[in-house]
Amino acid sequence: MALHIICCVKQVPDPETPASQFRVDEAAKKVIPAPGIAPVPSQFDTIGVEAALRIRDALGDVKISVVSMGPDSFRDAIKHCLAMGADDGYLINDPALHEADHWVTAQVLAAAIQKLAPFDLVITGRQAVDWDMGVVGPTLAELLGIPCVTIAKDVKVQDGKVVVERVLLDGFETVEAPLPAVVTVSNELGEPRYPQLRQIMMAARKQVTVWTAADLGLNPAQLQNRVNVEALYIPETKVETEFIEGDTVEEKVDRLLQRLREAKLI
Amino acid sequence: MAIEVKVRSPQLRLLLAGLSFFVAVALVPLVAALVVIAASQGMGEATRQVFFNIAKWARIFVYALTAAILLVLAYGPLSRLRLWLIGKREDRWDRPWERARFFLLYGIGQGRMPNDLYAGLMHLLIFWGWTFLFIGTVMLAFHDDFVEYLEGHVYLGYSLALDLAGVAATVGILMALYRRYLWKHPKMRLGSLWDDVALLWLMLAILLTGFVIEGMRVGMTELQGATIDVHGGIASDPNWAPWSPIGFLIGKAALESGASQGFMELLHKSLWWLHLAMATGWVAWVGYGKISHILLGSANIFLRKLSPTGAALAGTALPPIADFETAERFGAGYLRDFTWKQLMDVDVCVRCGRCEAHCPAYNTGKELTPMGFLQDIKRYLTEAGPRLLAARRKGEEVKEERAIAGDVVSFNTIWDCVTCGACEYQCPLFIEHIPKLMDMRRYLVMEQASMPETAQATLMQLEQRGHPWRGTQLTRTTWIEELAREGVEVPMFDGSQEYLYWVGCTGALQERNVRVTKAIVRLLLQAGVSFGVLGAEETCSGDPARRLGNEYLFQMQAQQNIETFKAKGVKKVIANCPHCFNTIRHEYPQLDGRFEVVHHTQLFAQLVAEGRLEPRTINELWGFPVTYHDPCYLARHNNIMGEPRQLLAAMDLETVEMERHRGHTFCCGAGGGHMWVEESKGQRINHVRTAEAAGTGARVIAVACPFCLQMFEEGVGSVPEAARKGMQVLDVAELLERSVAYSRAAATR
Structure with a gap:
């Protein structure tokens, strides 16, 4: 029977936006999109799709579904994954969910994944490259009640198990988990593949299924964010220069050492 | 000997x-x-x-x-x-x-x-x-x-x-x-x-x-x-x-x-x-x-490619894929994907070696040899051709057919080409090497998604961000804002001006090239040329996408620019990038975009001849000879060799020529998308060329292309004989700006 892999993807503001163009609305605690710079699929998420495609390259009979939650523009991220080779795309687009934090996101995605059941493997990026929280994957596993392996550099499915090489600070470890499971992948896995033109053309014709919260049996009013953003601002970097004065070199060095000790730098 | x-x-x-x-x-x-x-x-x-x-x-x-x-x-x-x-x-x-x-x-x-x-x-x-x-x-x-x-x-x-x-x-x-x-x-x-x-x-x-x-x-x-x-x-x-x-x-x-x-x-x-x-x-x-x-x-000479726009070589304007929906295959992977003329080309090659002797890839130790790949296809055509024909006649499936792209002709051979046109320029029989290599690239990219990692990153970058300069901290309007702070108002094109100045991605997004862009704008303003720029509305001309094999992306980008041009009423374009220049001049007409394009060196030569710009000898450079490097896409592909030299002569600069100059110029290494693609092996092309420039005794390398500028800037830092001399790389426009400024200062004294 075909293996079913579900990849979760997110669209993010282009991480390569020049710093001069990056602005936040401190009052609304929101990022202001840079003019003329299109959002892109979060890089770790496309690496997740690459991991799924590699499993399909190895096993053959694998169905890959892509799930995303966000406004209509997220369709582009899904289309990109379809062009890479994924089979189906699902977008949960509900205005009531546009302010969702990781907790609400994970609940919605979990509901979508259950709606797509049976499934064998859920793959997400280790973190989205906008907020860099890295919690949706593990939260999903918690909600689905299945094992979670994070920060993978290699994912294989063998004998009904998933075999994962996890990146550690000083190397890697190999972990096995029973299916179904959630795996979050890291950039050590390798570059996501370049879509072939025929697949791009096919992806352009494919329909992305759009669901609302109600379609998943969820009531947005009951989904409460757990993360509360207190403040959002671009940190200022200040450079202050102080000249240490003194009559002799020894005196200057003594005072310098004293200042460094006061600043707890030595 | x-x-x-x-x-x-x-x-x-x-x-x-x-x-x-x-x-x-x-x-x-x-x-x-x-x-x-x-x-x-x-x-x-x-x-x-x-x-x-x-x-x-x-x-x-x-x-x-x-x-x-x-x-x-x-x-x-x-x-x-x-x-x-x-x-x-x-x-x-x-x-x-x-x-x-x-x-x-x-x-x-x-x-x-x-x-x-x-x-x-x-x-x-x-x-x-x-x-x-x-x-x-x-x-x-x-x-x-x-x-x-x-x-x-x-x-x-x-x-x-x-x-x-x-x-x-x-x-x-x-x-x-x-x-x-x-x-x-x-x-x-x-x-x-x-x-x-x-x-x-x-x-x-x-x-x-x-x-x-x-x-x-x-x-x-x-x-x-x-x-x-x-x-x-x-x-x-x-x-x-x-x-x-x-x-x-x-x-x-x-x-x-x-x-x-x-x-x-x-x-x-x-x-x-x-x-x-x-x-x-x-x-x-x-x-x-x-x-x-x-x-x-x-x-073969009689049947050579004739260009409707006066393109000098077959590789100057690559043939478009007319219809993606019905195309049986994108590019050329197998014998039958080439045209009969392409197969004829392969057959007429006499191995005279002229192409190879001038090929920058071959001469820096890469796998590509123009005559070599022709001979490889010829050998396979001779060996397998009759078998394929017989099978086709009987309507049978062809068994064990080898792919040309990636098998008969190696992956590296296909990707080593910088599309400089030296091979086509030398070939006495007018064999068209570049379109064959580019058709194979198209196959590798669009059918197989098989390309060097750096090429893939470049194509992704072009697709997502509309320019090839990953990680730039500039935007297309940064230089305009900077000039405004200096009190120079850059006119935006609104249809009332004579020329659109097409800045290009490199001219806007690379610090070093922004200096050239600013020099050009100052000169245009001084000469009273009626022009405007597009600012944020520019996107990549499409040249890198096309020459990296993604014809689909090229057509999208070119189409978008053509629409912008038409909507704004653009008739004449000034380009300082020979690659953009070439694409707008010879390739946009394929997509029904007909615009008159001049290269900045052409326009400036004309303005100097008309007396609208008055250059003088530049004191700070005097005594150090200048050598001018012909960009492939200007000299070889477009026959523009005289105007940049006229400008240098008008500035009364002492010039020396490199051994390989004018139509025989040696590529800086950045053509055909190679500005962003790592060379497969051997010496770096730009180092070889920089050493040649250093060998002339010149202290300044004058260029007329943003990629050449980048390549030589890197070269003069890495090639010992150039670094020792402290060679400078300057666009002809930068030299001209200094010269004109000097002239004006002298006039007011």
Whole structure:
């Protein structure tokens, strides 16, 4: 029977936006999109799709579904994954969910994944490259009640198990988990593949299924964010220069050492 | 060993191309003058006996043999033609008069031969010598069987001309043998025993036996005043003999060494038959081996790609994929994906090595060799072609067909090309290398998604962000804001201005190139040129996407720009990037975008000529010579070589030329998307070129292309001989801006 892999993807503001163009609305605690710079699929998420495609390259009979939650523009991220080779795309687009934090996101995605059941493997990026929280994957596993392996550099499915090489600070470890499971992948896995033109053309014709919260049996009013953003601002970097004065070199060095000790730098 | 002489000066090359005709034309007055002298000596009866010392039936035999040989000859090209038809359709019959003119200039005129002086002269001698001998033989047959006109002074002139032609051909062949055996020239790397070696020796043998036969005949008849069987028998005259100078010398030598009449008869007769066999064998060979370039090469010149926009080379404007929805395959992966003309190209290559000698990839140790990949496809076409044809005829699946892209021609070969056009510029037979390599790239990218990692990253970058400069901290309007802070208002294009100044991604997004962009804008403002820019509305011209094989992305980007241009009422465009310039000029018309484009060096040369910009000698640079590097896409692909030099001359700068300049320029290494693609192996192309620039003694490298600027900036930091000298790299516009500013400062003092 075909293996079913579900990849979760997110669209993010282009991480390569020049710093001069990056602005936040401190009052609304929101990022202001840079003019003329299109959002892109979060890089770790496309690496997740690459991991799924590699499993399909190895096993053959694998169905890959892509799930995303966000406004209509997220369709582009899904289309990109379809062009890479994924089979189906699902977008949960509900205005009531546009302010969702990781907790609400994970609940919605979990509901979508259950709606797509049976499934064998859920793959997400280790973190989205906008907020860099890295919690949706593990939260999903918690909600689905299945094992979670994070920060993978290699994912294989063998004998009904998933075999994962996890990146550690000083190397890697190999972990096995029973299916179904959630795996979050890291950039050590390798570059996501370049879509072939025929697949791009096919992806352009494919329909992305759009669901609302109600379609998943969820009531947005009951989904409460757990993360509360207190403040959002671009940190200022200040450079202050102080000249240490003194009559002799020894005196200057003594005072310098004293200042460094006061600043707890030595 | 001998030193290879290369001709760089276009005037000299033109002169040498003229030499081709001269070799032929000089013979005529020379011979005519001598005939006048002969006339004064009264040799009105002079003629020769055709088929002297040869059996009567030989005449009929020769005609029958000729007919048979012509059939054998014709079978060769026809069997190749069948193989080419494996390829797709392509129309190469448009504009026949222009084609005929081309053929005269480059086929009969051998216009590209003198690019390599030694090989060119060698080829001209063989070509004209052999041509005269061939015409002479046909003339003789006509004389013998139809109208007897080779008599008296006409005959003497004829005989002298053919002897001289024979000498010319012999000298040419000896030059070729010297080049092959003693010089061991690297261009003959791919020589083959039969095709190259045996052919040369055969031609030498034909010439030498011809001379000996003539010598024996002259010795037995004219020198002895013997009666010959013409007009019922007339006496020959020893005074005729010197008009066949080589025959005269050989005949005289034979007589003086005491050769018997019987020996001379026997030698004449046996060599005559040998000569006949070899000559007819040679004619048959013309249908098959390397020598078939007489027919196929000529046809290839006639059938070359003609550009509607005046593109200099076939690789200047790549052919579009007309319909993605119905295309059976994107690009060329297998034999049948090439066009018949592309397969013909592969077949006509004679391995002369001129392309290879100029290829920046090959000369820095990469896998790509232009003649090598042609020969690889040719070998496979010869080996598998008949099998594929048979299967197609029977409507069967073709089994075990090898892919051309990635298998017969290696992955690295396809990706090493910088599309500089050196190969196409040199090829005497007008083989179109670049479109074949680019078609294979298209296949690898669009069908296989198989490309170097850096190429993939570049294409992703182009697709997502509309420019190739990943990680830039600038936007397309940063430089405009910076100029505004200096009090310079950059006009935005709104349709009321004459020109759109197309800044290009590099001009806007790379710090070093922004300085050039600003210099150009300041100069345009000073000269009072009516222009505007698009600012944030610019996107990549599409050149990198197209040359990295993603034709789909190219068409999207080009289409978007064309729409912007049309919506804003753009008619004339100034571009400072030769790649953008080339794409807008030659490739946008394919998508119905017709705009007049000038390169900034062209416009500035015009403004200086009109007195709207007044440059002066730049003191700070004076005393240090400047060398100008011709960008491939400006010089070779668009024939713009004079204007940048005019500007440097107007600034009164001391200039030195690199050995490879103008049309023979050597790529900086950044063409064909290679600005962003890592070189596969070997030396870095830009380091080789920077070292060449440093070798001229120049302290400043003047450029006219943003990629060249980037490449040389890196080069002068990494190449020790350039770094030691502290070489500077400046765009011609930057030099001009300083010069004009200096001039204005002097005027106000």
